[in-house]
Amino acid sequence: MFEVVIGLEVHVQLNTKSKLFCSCPTSFNHKQNTNTCPTCLALPGALPVLNKEVLHKSIMLGTAIEATVNQTSYFDRKSYFYPDSPSAYQITQLYTPIVEHGKLQIDFEDATSKTIRINRAHIEADAGKNIHDGDISKVDLNRAGTPLLEIVSEPDMSSAEEAILYLKKLHSIIRYLDIGDANMQEGSFRVDVNVSIRPKGDEKLYTRVEIKNINSFKFIHKAIEVEVIRQSEAWEDGVYDDEICQETRLFDQVKQETRSMRGKEEAADYRYFPEPDLLKVVVTDEMLETYSKIPELPDAKKKRFIKEFSMSEYNAMVITATVEMANFFEEMMAEDGVSAKTAASLLTVELQGRLKGEQNVTNSPVNAKKLGFLAKRVDDKTISGKAAKDVLDYLMENDEDIDSVIEKLGLKQMTDSGAIESMCDEIISTNPEKVEQYQCGKEKLFGFFVGQVMKASKGSANPQVVNEILKNKLG
Ligand code: ADP
């Protein structure tokens, strides 16, 4: 039997206003090659200057993963030629990165968890983009020099599931810290997956392959699965040494297979050396203190929600999965007299189920304050949970005051027991034979009476009150 060994390298684009070593804007959706300057175009004589915001965001990440922040770190030069890199080298941190020895906890469904060690996180500059357009290729350097934080795990994951849990946790932390938008489709959260297998119980690491540029969690999961099968089959067929070599592979989503892209370069191929154009990076005690202040992270928030709002573990997990959901929920709870149960269900089931296309909780037509007020109207029994769905349907299309919508749609719940009582009397007196059957033991008929009263009230009677009154009257 085999054991799977996975180590992940994640390139996170930091959402700073300007680039890593110059003051060009980082927004690269502008006209091609306009967000450039002599530094990021690597013109002779232009010198890089480190952007402090990059340092700040890197240290925030380091704090979040409980890592060591090196108060002295260095930049190194990694040489390679590619058309989208005008300098023919990349500035990165090889020997002493800004962040080292961190960890991240992943949680399984059965409530157990595992700690994944993080080897390092280092700062580096991104390249530009090659655009292939028919027979010609173009280069856009708007992205050249954009700051990346590369977060490298130890080979601690042993299944595709664990890898995905790790990535989702890291993704969520980056969004919580607001150090990057971590959009996988747009390439601001890029994952390289290193995979190898070994006989169970063996401590040594076997040859790994690196699968690059997979842009969704679903495809990463699949890529690992098919690669593990390929390696296991090679082993079982006795051709492991011929077929498995250290190389870079890509995942073909259509054929559902990994394919060799190029042989793996050795560090020596890059001719690394200390970057001569930059000073060592010094983080003073003062900077360290300021930069390591971070907001509440998903795990802590989840624990707090469970305690503070007496929520179920499941609801807390769903709601704290993104910082936007969590904030939305807390804003709902700020409304007086709202129960977590009503708020959670209106948010995670009803609102989420009604958001379409590009809509999400941050641009929802019904904002948190409003949905919180709707929850209040359920909890103070003005309307039923069912009526709340109708109100929400209406609010998704119309921006109106909730109480007037309740009025207008006639959804106000009848809680006046006198009125409900006379409806019950009416139903009982018009159905004497059913009453007799019920009293002779046909208990199923109770539902019939409730239904008739609800119908008579056009659904507005409080079902709980109806139940109580009928129980009394029918005996
Ligand atoms: P490089 O910088 O050349 O890509 P590293 O040694 O920094 O190589 O490792 C890169 C990633 O590969 C790390 O996430 C590490 O955990 C992972 N890794 C290293 N060896 C293995 C292996 N045998 N199987 C799976 N992952 C591995």
Ligand code: MG
């Ligand atoms: Mg690598």
Ligand code: ZN
């Ligand atoms: Zn520039």
